[in-house]
Structures are given as structure tokens and as C-alpha cells.
Amino acid sequence: MTSQSFMPEALGAGEPGTLAALLTCFAAFGGLKTGGVTRLCASAADGAARDAFATLLRDAGAHVVTDAVGNQFGVFTLTDAADAPLVMMGSHLDSQPRGGRFDGVLGVLAAFEAGRRLMLAKRAGASFNANFCAVNWTNEEGARFRPSLLGSGTFTGKIAVADALASIDDDGVTLGAALAAIGHDGVDAPPPVPACYVEMHVEQGGLLEAESVPVGVVTRNWGAAKMDVRFTGEQAHTGPAKMHARRDALFAAAQLICDVRAIADEWPERIHTSVGRLVVQPNSPNVVPAQTDLSVELRAVDDAILREAEARILACIDAAAKRANVGVQILSRTSRPIRELPPAVGNLVRTCARAAGVQSRDIDTISGHDALSLLDVCPTGLMFVPSVGGIAHNENEETHGEDLDTGMTVLMGAAYRLCVSRGDPVAAAAWEPRR
Amino acid sequence: MTSQSFMPEALGAGEPGTLAALLTCFAAFGGLKTGGVTRLCASAADGAARDAFATLLRDAGAHVVTDAVGNQFGVFTLTDAADAPLVMMGSHLDSQPRGGRFDGVLGVLAAFEAGRRLMLAKRAGASFNANFCAVNWTNEEGARFRPSLLGSGTFTGKIAVADALASIDDDGVTLGAALAAIGHDGVDAPPPVPACYVEMHVEQGGLLEAESVPVGVVTRNWGAAKMDVRFTGEQAHTGPAKMHARRDALFAAAQLICDVRAIADEWPERIHTSVGRLVVQPNSPNVVPAQTDLSVELRAVDDAILREAEARILACIDAAAKRANVGVQILSRTSRPIRELPPAVGNLVRTCARAAGVQSRDIDTISGHDALSLLDVCPTGLMFVPSVGGIAHNENEETHGEDLDTGMTVLMGAAYRLCVSRGDPVAAAAWEPRR
Numbered sequence: 001m002t003s004q005s006f007m008p009e010a011l012g013a014g015e016p017g018t019l020a021a022l023l024t025c026f027a028a029f030g031g032l033k034t035g036g037v038t039r040l041c042a043s044a045a046d047g048a049a050r051d052a053f054a055t056l057l058r059d060a061g062a063h064v065v066t067d068a069v070g071n072q073f074g075v076f077t078l079t080d081a082a083d084a085p086l087v088m089m090g091s092h093l094d095s096q097p098r099g100g101r102f103d104g105v106l107g108v109l110a111a112f113e114a115g116r117r118l119m120l121a122k123r124a125g126a127s128f129n130a131n132f133c134a135v136n137w138t139n140e141e142g143a144r145f146r147p148s149l150l151g152s153g154t155f156t157g158k159i160a161v162a163d164a165l166a167s168i169d170d171d172g173v174t175l176g177a178a179l180a181a182i183g184h185d186g187v188d189a190p191p192p193v194p195a196c197y198v199e200m201h202v203e204q205g206g207l208l209e210a211e212s213v214p215v216g217v218v219t220r221n222w223g224a225a226k227m228d229v230r231f232t233g234e235q236a237h238t239g240p241a242k243m244h245a246r247r248d249a250l251f252a253a254a255q256l257i258c259d260v261r262a263i264a265d266e267w268p269e270r271i272h273t274s275v276g277r278l279v280v281q282p283n284s285p286n287v288v289p290a291q292t293d294l295s296v297e298l299r300a301v302d303d304a305i306l307r308e309a310e311a312r313i314l315a316c317i318d319a320a321a322k323r324a325n326v327g328v329q330i331l332s333r334t335s336r337p338i339r340e341l342p343p344a345v346g347n348l349v350r351t352c353a354r355a356a357g358v359q360s361r362d363i364d365t366i367s368g369h370d371a372l373s374l375l376d377v378c379p380t381g382l383m384f385v386p387s388v389g390g391i392a393h394n395e396n397e398e399t400h401g402e403d404l405d406t407g408m409t410v411l412m413g414a415a416y417r418l419c420v421s422r423g424d425p426v427a428a429a430a431w432e433p434r435r
Numbered sequence: 436m437t438s439q440s441f442m443p444e445a446l447g448a449g450e451p452g453t454l455a456a457l458l459t460c461f462a463a464f465g466g467l468k469t470g471g472v473t474r475l476c477a478s479a480a481d482g483a484a485r486d487a488f489a490t491l492l493r494d495a496g497a498h499v500v501t502d503a504v505g506n507q508f509g510v511f512t513l514t515d516a517a518d519a520p521l522v523m524m525g526s527h528l529d530s531q532p533r534g535g536r537f538d539g540v541l542g543v544l545a546a547f548e549a550g551r552r553l554m555l556a557k558r559a560g561a562s563f564n565a566n567f568c569a570v571n572w573t574n575e576e577g578a579r580f581r582p583s584l585l586g587s588g589t590f591t592g593k594i595a596v597a598d599a600l601a602s603i604d605d606d607g608v609t610l611g612a613a614l615a616a617i618g619h620d621g622v623d624a625p626p627p628v629p630a631c632y633v634e635m636h637v638e639q640g641g642l643l644e645a646e647s648v649p650v651g652v653v654t655r656n657w658g659a660a661k662m663d664v665r666f667t668g669e670q671a672h673t674g675p676a677k678m679h680a681r682r683d684a685l686f687a688a689a690q691l692i693c694d695v696r697a698i699a700d701e702w703p704e705r706i707h708t709s710v711g712r713l714v715v716q717p718n719s720p721n722v723v724p725a726q727t728d729l730s731v732e733l734r735a736v737d738d739a740i741l742r743e744a745e746a747r748i749l750a751c752i753d754a755a756a757k758r759a760n761v762g763v764q765i766l767s768r769t770s771r772p773i774r775e776l777p778p779a780v781g782n783l784v785r786t787c788a789r790a791a792g793v794q795s796r797d798i799d800t801i802s803g804h805d806a807l808s809l810l811d812v813c814p815t816g817l818m819f820v821p822s823v824g825g826i827a828h829n830e831n832e833e834t835h836g837e838d839l840d841t842g843m844t845v846l847m848g849a850a851y852r853l854c855v856s857r858g859d860p861v862a863a864a865a866w867e868p869r870r
Contacts, residue, residue, distance in 0.1 A: 097717035098670060098725075143719040170718075205675040222674070226720070235533060237827035238709035238732050239657070239802030240640040243699045250710060251696050257689035264678045274673035275685060277720045278713065282532035283605075284578040285661070285712045285730035286802070287828045290533075295720035297673050367674030367721070392672035393722045 016405045022109040023404070026052065026093075027101040036395025037101050041094040041139040042070065042175060047182030049093045053108065053136055060116040061123075062134070066186025069164045070138040070179045071151045073191050076115040078128035078419055085423040088194035089114060089415060090135030091201060091370060092151070096143045100397020102202045106385070108136045110200045110408055114415040121416075128419045133191055137370045138179075144169045145178075146228065146295070147334050152373035155190055170279055195423025196345060198381040199371040200411045202399050206390030207363060214406040215353045216363035216384030217346045221372055222272075223306045223338040225298045229256070229317055233326040235282065235290040250280055250289035252324035259316035260296055263309050271300040271309055272366065293331070299366055303338050310335075336368060344425040345381030351429045352413035358406050367392075379425050383410065451840045457544045458839070461487065461528075462536040471830025472536050476529040476574040477505065477610060482617030484528045488543065488571055495551040496558075497569070501621025504599045505573040505614045506586040508626050511550040513563035513854055520858040523629035524549060524850060525570030526636060526805060527586070531578045535832020537637045541820070543571045545635045545843055549850040556851075563854045568626055572805045573614075579604045580613075581663065581730070582769050587808035590625055605714055630858025631780060632809040633816040635846045637834050639802055641825030649841040650788045651798035651819030652781045656807055657707075658741045658773040660733045664691070664752055667762040670717065670725040685715055685724035687759035694751035695731055698744050706735040706744055707801065728766070734801055738773050745770075771803060779860040780816030786864045787848035793841050802827075814860055818845065 029052070030037045030045030039045040050072060054064045057074030065073040075086075091107025111134035118132050137155070142148025145167040153159040165176035179185040203209075208216050233249035257275045264273040274297045281291040296313060300306035314330075321328035346362070353360035363384060365372075371382040385407035388398040417428035464487070465472040465480030474480040485507060489499045492509030500508040510521075526542025546569035553567050572590070577583025580602040588594040600611035614620040638644075643651050668684035692710045699708040709732045716726040731748060735741035749765075756763035781797070788795035798819060800807075806817040820842035823833040852863035 096670075096719050096722050099722075141719070142721060143717075146720065148721065203675075204672050224674075228720075235531075235829040237639050237802055237829075238711050239659075239707060239734055240638075240825070240827060241707070243703070243707055246709075248696075248709070250692060250713060254689040254692035254696075254710075257685060258693060261683075261686050261689075268678070272674060272676070272678060274681075274683070274721075274723060275689075276673050276722045276724060277718050278685060278715050279718070280713050282578075283712050283714070284531050284576070284828075285581065285663075285732060286577060286583065286709075287531050287534075287711045288709060289711060297720060299674055367672055390675070392675060393719075394670040394672075 017401065019110055019113055019404045019408045020401045022113065023101060023105065026105050026109060030095065032098065032395055034395040035101060036098050036397065037095045038097050038099065039093065039095040040097065040144040041141065042144070042178035042182055042184070044182060046094055047184060050136065050184050053093065053112065056112055057134065061119045062115060065188040065191060066184060067188055067190040068161050068186060069151050069154045070184045070186060071155060071190060072136040074112065074115060074134040075191055076119050076132040078118055078122050078131050085130045085195035086133055086191055087130045087415065087418040087423045088133040088135055088197045089199065089411065090137065091199050092137045092140030094139055094141050096141055096393045098395050099393055100395065102397055102399050103392065104140055106202055107200045108134065110411050111135065113408060114412050117412060118415060118419055129421065130195065130419045130423045132415060132419055133194065139175065140370055145175045146332065149368055149370055149373045152370035156373050156376045158373065158376060193377045196379045196418050196425050197371065197374040198345065198383070198411065198414050199369060200383050200385065200407055201369055202397065203384040203387045204367055204390070204392035205387065208384060208386035209388060209390065211361065213359045213361045214386060214403050215358060215360035215410055217349045217360050218341055218365045218382035218384060219346055219362045220340050220364050221338065222299045222301050222364060222366045223303060224336040224368060225306055225310045227296050227333045228331040229294050229296060230329045230331050231292045231321060231324070231326045233288065233290050233324065236288040238286045238288055241288060246288050247325045248288050249292040249326050252320040252326045253278060253292040253294050255320040255323060256294065256316055259320070260313060263312060267305050270302055271298060271305050273298050301338070301364065336372060339375060341375065341382060342379045345379050348414055348417065348425045348429040349381050349383045349410065352410045352417065355413055356406065356409045452836065454545055454548055454839045454843045455836045457548065458536060458540065461540050461544065465530065467533065467830055469830040470536060471533050471832065472530045473532050473534065474528065474530040475532065475579040476576065477613035477617055477619070479617060481529055482619060485571065485619050488528065488547065491547055492569065496554045497550060500623040500626060501619060502623055502625040503596050503621060504586050504589045505619045505621060506590060506625060507571040509547065509550060509569040510626055511554050511567040513553055513557050513566050520565045520630035521568055521626055522565045522850065522853040522858045523568040523570055523632045524634065524846065525572065526634050527572045527575030529574055529576050531576050531828045533830050534828055535830065537832055537834050538827065539575055541637055542635045543569065545846050546570065548843060549847050552847060553850060553854055564856065565630065565854045565858045567850060567854055568629065574610065575805055580610045581767065584803055584805055584808045587805035591808050591811045593808065593811060628812050631814045631853050631860050632806065633780065633818070633846065633849050634804060634806040635818050635820065635842055636804055637822045637832065638819040639822055639825070639827035642798060643819060643821035644823060644825065646796065648794045648796045649821060649838050650793060650795035650845055652784045652795050653776055653800045653817035653819060654781055654797045655775050655799050656773065657734045657736050657799060657801045658738060659771040659803060660741055660745045662731050662768045663766040664729050664731060665764045665766050666727045666756060666759070668723065668725050668759065671723040673721045673723055676723060681723050682760045683723050684727040684761050687755040687761045688713060688727040688729050690755040690758060691729065691751055694755070695748060698747060702740050705737055706733060706740050708733050736773070736799065771807060774810060776810065776817060777814045779864070780814050783849055783852065783860045783864040784816050784818045784845065787845045787852065790848055791841065791844045
């Protein structure tokens with residue numbers, strides 16, 4: 001039996017419902033009665049999900065590697081060739097507070113399932129020219145620790161390991177301490193940079209569902225600018241303290257939140273703005289707030305808009321501080337440029353969809369994904385499956401079972417083609433089964 | 436030896452520094468490196484302070500009574516007369532987060548010290564016509580549990596015991612459970628309504644210091660209107676979610692905070708407004724906030740202003756909800772009318788200051804104090820000592836040692852005079868020592 005005797009699409013379509021079943025199992029880790037999950041990075045629930053992922057990988061014949069920031073890699077050795085490249089797929093197991101049961105975990109379990117099936121194929125006699133790795137990236141969400149895409153950003157060298165481990169949550173706990181507490185502070189060297197990385201994710205928008213297209217091929221990401229801002233006022237009694245003498249850090253934050261929203265109205269549909277996080281100190285009804293920390297996000301489809309919006313926000317921050325007579329610090333500032341994803345990998349996903357007999361369409365990603373980290377170092381693809389109602393970062397997030405099966409079939413096709421093509425997306429797209 | 440042989444002012448002035456020493460000891464309970472305290476109601480630190488207060492009382496010969504909401508009463512039996520009325524003095528041991536080491540605890544320890552000295556006088560042969568009670572009221576601050584003045588409001592019947600015990604903090608812990616955890620969920624019946632209640636407190640403003648007057652006689656309280664407001668939006672991803680479809684609970688809160696501040700500018704020096712507390716759910720940088728809870732306070736020196744401001748805030752709440760497309764609930768609403776304090780008790784305090792050879796001045800209280808609860812049921816007095824720089828609800832709160840001694844002398848005089856005058860403030864002010 002040679003690799004040519006396998007039909008990758010048949011391999012993918014062989015077990016409908018498997019991915020859905022795995023997702024149901026993983027929804028128990030941090031599971032909520034509503035069907036959603038709260039599985040914050042390096043929490044006990046995340047630890048349980050990580051343990052299960054590692055067990056699944058080992059049972060399927062993979063070698064599990066955990067690096068210093070807790071990224072988990074399940075390496076499936078499909079070939080004995082010493083110079084064999086690596087094909088990597090994955091996403092993240094962490095969730096938002098009261099988040100959905102598909103966001104992230106879908107891509108991790110689909111990658112696991114792809115690896116498991118490739119290993120079965122190898123054991124059945126198939127031969128491959130690349131090894132395969134299923135990965136769970138630490139702290140993609142940025143909900144508990146900042147920045148988001150932390151684990152993948154560490155893998156690509158954008159973020160220093162020491163900085164990542166020193167990141168603190170709102171209770172002052174470091175990522176390093178949190179990972180140690182759940183036993184996922186690894187000591188292993190991560191695998192090498194892959195020849196190709198492909199991630200499957202839920203769309204988190206309503207376009208695919210509205211058009212009844214089961215597969216989105218991401219061709220471009222929106223740019224993003226994020227900043228954590230701290231206003232520092234002075235604690236005082238809300239009763240006797242004279243209004244003109246108050247230095248109210250929450251008043252400054254409130255003005256900025258209104259300004260951030262107003263900026264979105266200037267370029268409708270071209271920029272999304274938000275403040276999702278605000279921490280008030282000391283947060284007592286009758287104390288003038290001494291400190292507010294808030295996280296501002298801007299996302300735009302146009303570089304010029306993003307730059308102008310960012311400059312305006314910086315001016316608004318200063319104006320708000322002045323008006324409230326408080327101090328201000330920009331604690332951190334990160335940005336992500338607008339980029340095109342490599343056409344060759346997009347073309348591979350399109351080819352796999354066509355081979356599976358389903359439609360696909362090109363699509364932007366507005367949200368960040370680990371694939372956008374990997375884009376810095378290797379040919380990277382990102383594919384979306386539909387989200388019911390476009391609902392995301394919400395307990396009611398949903399993807400239909402048939403869309404899961406379709407996504408799995410397409411991803412499986414890409415995994416198979418890449419692993420018989422030394423991870424080269426052009427060769428993988430051109431690959432034809434002998435019949 | 437008869438009661439007439441005592442000079443109450445001499446009794447008060449006999450031990451300068453005692454009150455300051457007690458305050459230093461109590462600053463250790465929840466003490467911060469800065470000299471301030473975080474001693475939230477029914478916390479472990481509050482429990483330690485309560486335990487120490489009870490021990491001090493018992494050692495000084497008082498009978499300690501703890502009622503169902505944790506109010507602690509130290510009853511000094513000064514007379515055997517069955518119909519003897521009660522004179523009560525006190526304040527609260529709880530503090531704001533990072534609060535000062537004088538706010539509240541000053542009045543509790545001064546009351547204790549007054550009781551201790553009266554008991555010593557009785558043991559030395561003095562005779563009295565009233566018993567004396569030093570009280571620590573539960574949750575005056577309203578920092579951890581709402582409403583503020585909870586313990587004193589329960590004593591006067593304004594708040595039902597069951598409602599008080601069911602009050603929850605921001606972590607969902609009830610006051611009842613928190614009191615049980617520190618062993619201060621009492622089963623005793625509280626003492627009867629006193630014939631007269633007097634409270635000593637730090638001014639929390641800069642007037643006394645600016646005028647170098649050591650004693651403020653509170654003649655009026657500003658009115659207050661407080662409300663807890665909840666905006667309910669919908670959790671969504673801050674990236675892909677369309678701006679027009681967002682239901683952002685934090686955006687609604689931010690608009691309201693700006694509106695609340697703007698209202699203060701319309702009646703300068705006549706109204707103080709604030710939002711000191713804001714809790715955001717789920718509070719993640721890339722999640723559109725689903726819920727915000729905030730506490731709005733208005734305090735005014737004029738009833739008409741207060742009513743108009745309150746009506747405007749209610750309109751602003753609706754407008755903010757509409758603009759952000761979120762739901763809104765007023766979770767609770769309390770108010771306190773503008774009132775004059777009984778002239779007879781004020782006159783007693785003034786008389787005691789004069790007898791001690793120090794100046795006093797009439798003053799408003801803008802902040803709420805337990806004395807304002809007691810005002811509902813008995814003749815009540817409130818006296819202020821200076822706050823350095825008017826700093827309040829802040830770790831840097833300070834009152835000079837000489838001002839503590841002066842305040843203690845004046846309060847001691849009032850306690851003595853009331854206890855030899857059946858708690859009648861008119862008779863107490865008219866009392867003259869035989870020389």
C-alpha cells in the first residue's frame with residue numbers, strides 16, 4: 001500500500017461526528033450550564049483540558065512536547081527521514097470568560113484528529129514526506145493575560161519568553177506561576193518552525209452562514225492597534241471632597257470610552273473600536289476612584305484609517321486626563337499590520353474544498369488568531385467554518401454538526417496533501433491521487 | 436464622694452494621648468505600610484478589630500452584646516436603677532479599601548474610653564442616673580455591602596434584619612455568611628433606644644483646620660440620593676461584531692458617568708456627584724461588555740436641587756441605555772433628606788467645648804454617619820475634629836494628637852453630663868459642678 005492509494009477526502013469523511021463528539025467532551029472543561037465555557041488561560045479548567053489533550057495525543061501515538069510558556073505540541077512522526085519538514089496545525093484551548101465551546105478548541109481538536117488519522121494511515125502502510133504536529137497555543141485570548149496570541153508570539157520570537165512568563169492577570173498572578181500551578185510549565189524545546197501552518201477556526205461573523213458557504217478562505221487580516229491605559233487620580237471621600245479638587249480616574253476613563261466609541265462612527269464599517277476591560281481602584285461607592293486601567297482596541301481594514309484613529313485616541317487620552325486632572329500612562333501598546341495571507345496556502349484550502357465537493361469563499365479576518373503570529377515565520381493558512389448568527393465570545397456560540405464535518409474533511413485533505421508534499425502548499429494543491 | 440465632686444473636663448484631660456495610643460493599636464487591624472487601613476466590613480481584619488474591641492470592653496467592666504447584624508454594644512452599668520435610661524456613643528470599625536486610620540474607629544474608641552472612665556469614676560464612688568453604651572455599628576461605609584449605615588439603620592428599624600443579612604458583596608458573599616465566618620453573627624437583642632446618642636468623627640473636610648477650630652458642632656446634614664444601576668448588553672467579540680449591532684454595557688455606563696459629573700457643574704458648591712464603583716462583566720479586552728453595575732451618588736445642600744438632579748440622572752440613565760442599545764435596571768435607590776440636628780445636643784457639645792476652654796463652630800456634614808440613622812429615633816449629636824488637609828477615604832488621612840485630646844475631653848464632658856442628667860441633653864448642658 002502506498003500513499004497514492006489513499007483518498008484524503010475519503011479519509012476525512014470516514015468518521016462524521018467525531019470532531020463534534022470531541023468538542024462535546026472538551027466543553028466539560030470549564031463548562032457552564034448554558035453550554036458555553038469559562039476556561040481562562042492556565043486556570044484549573046484549562047489545566048484539565050490540557051491534560052486531556054496530552055492524553056489524546058499520546059494515545060494516538062504522538063510525542064508530546066510542552067515548552068516554557070506552556071505551548072503543547074503533539075508531534076506525529078510519519079516518516080523516518082532525518083530532514084523531514086514539519087506540517088503544523090492547531091489553535092488554542094483557552095477561552096474568554098463565558099465564551100463559546102468552539103472558539104479555539106475546534107482548531108486544536110481538528111488538528112489532533114488530522115494527526116490521529118494520518119498516524120492510522122501510516123500504520124496501515126501509507127508513506128509520508130513530512131511529520132505532523134497538532135498544537136495548543138497558550139493564552140491566545142488575552143482575556144486573563146496580555147498580550148493575546150502570547151504563546152504563538154513566543155514561538156515565533158516576537159515575544160520574549162521571560163516577558164511572557166512575567167505577564168500578570170488582574171489579581172497580580174504571573175503566567176509563570178499560573179502555569180506551574182496546573183503543571184504546564186514545560187521545560188521542552190519547541191519543535192522547529194514548520195514548513196506550513198494551517199489553522200481552522202469558527203468565523204465569529206455571519207457572512208458564511210448568510211451565504212450558505214461552509215468554508216471561508218482567509219486572504220487578509222484587518223489591522224489592529226491595542227493599548228492598555230492607566231489613569232491615576234487620588235482617593236477621596238465622594239461626600240465632602242470639593243468637585244473642583246477631585247482627581248477622578250474613573251471620570252477620565254469614562255470620557256475616553258465615549259471618545260473611542262465616537263471614532264468608530266467616523267468610518268462606518270471600516271473600523272471597529274472598543275473598550276472591553278476596565279478595572280477601578282478602590283471601587284467603593286463613596287470613594288473617588290484613584291486608579292483605572294482600561295484596554296482600548298481599534299481594528300481597521302485600512303492602514304491610513306488605523307493610523308489616524310490611533311493618533312486621535314492618543315490625543316483623547318491626554319484630553320481626558322487633563323479634564324479629570326489625573327495622571328496617565330500607556331502601560332502597553334501593540335499593533336498588527338494589515339496583511340495578505342500567502343495565496344499558495346489559501347489556494348490549497350480552496351482546492352481541498354473543491355475536492356470535497358463544497359463551496360468556499362475568500363474572507364477577511366477581523367479578529368486575531370494564532371495563524372497571524374505564524375505568518376511572521378512560515379507559509380500560513382487560516383480557514384473558517386460558519387458561526388450560527390455570527391455569535392462569538394458568547395456562551396451561545398454555535399457551529400452546526402455538518403459544518404464541523406465539512407471543515408474536518410477539508411482540513412484533513414490539506415493535512416494529507418501537505419504531509420505527502422514535504423509541507424509545500426503549491427505541491428500539495430497540485431497533488432492528484434492515482435486512481 | 437458624690438458625682439458633684441467630679442470635674443468632667445478634668446476627667447477627660449487626665450490622660451492625654453490615650454486615645455491616640457488606642458488608635459495606633461487599632462491601625463494594625465488591616466493596616467497598610469502607608470499608615471492607612473483596609474478593614475472592609477466583616478473581613479478577617481474587621482473580625483480582629485471587633486475581637487479587640489470586645490476584649491477592651493469586658494476588661495473595662497462592660498457587658499458586651501452582639502446583635503443579629505453584628506452591631507457590638509458595650510454596656511457600662513453605671514446605676515442600679517431599673518428605669519435608668521441609656522446614653523449611647525460610638526461609630527464604626529469598618530473602613531474603605533485603603534482608607535484612613537481615624538474614620539469611624541475614632542468614634543468607637545473615644546466612646547469606649549468615655550465608658551471606661553465613667554466606670555472608673557463609678558468605682559471611685561461617683562453616682563450616675565443613666566447607663567452608658569459604646570457601640571460599633573456594622574457596615575457604615577457601604578464599601579463591601581450596601582447600603583451604607585446598614586447596622587445603625589437596622590437598629591433604628593429603617594432596614595429589616597433579613598434584608599441586611601442578605602446584602603451581598605461583589606463576590607456574591609452575603610453579610611450573614613461573612614459575619615458568621617468571623618464569629619460576629621450575634622444572637623443578642625440590642626439594647627433599647629438611647630435617651631441620647633453622640634458621635635465623634637473626623638471632619639473629612641478642611642474647614643476646621645483652615646480656621647484653627649478644634650471642634651465642629653454638626654447642625655445640618657446634606658441630602659443624599661444614591662442608586663445602584665445595572666446596564667445589560669450582550670457579550671460579543673470586539674473584532675468582527677458590527678458596531679451598529681453591539682449592545683455595549685460599558686459604553687452606557689461611560690456616558691452616565693460623564694452625565695453625572697456634568698450635573699455637578701450646574702450648581703457649583705451646592706451639589707456633589709460621583710460614580711465611585713463600577714463592575715464590568717466579563718471584563719476581557721476583546722469582549723463587548725455584557726453587564727455593568729455602577730453606584731451613583733448625589734449629595735446636595737438644597738432639597739430642590741437634589742430632586743431636580745435626581746430626576747435628570749434618571750433621564751440620563753434611560754438615554755444612555757437607549758444610545759448603547761442595552762437594558763437597564765435600577766437595582767436599589769436610597770435617599771437621605773436634608774435635616775437639622777437637634778439644637779439641644781449641639782448646644783451640649785458647644786457647652787462642653789467652652790467648658791474645656793476650646794473654640795467650636797457650627798458645621799454641615801456632607802457625608803453620612805451613623806448619627807444620621809439615630810436621628811430617626813432619638814436626640815442625636817455629631818461632633819467633628821479636624822482632618823489634616825481635609826483628606827478622607829485615603830491612606831493619608833490624619834488628625835493631630837492635640838486635636839484627638841481636645842475631642843476626647845469634649846466628648847468625655849458630654850458623656851459625663853448626660854450620665855448624671857438621665858441622658859437629657861438640655862439638663863446636661865445646664866449642669867454645673869459644685870465647687
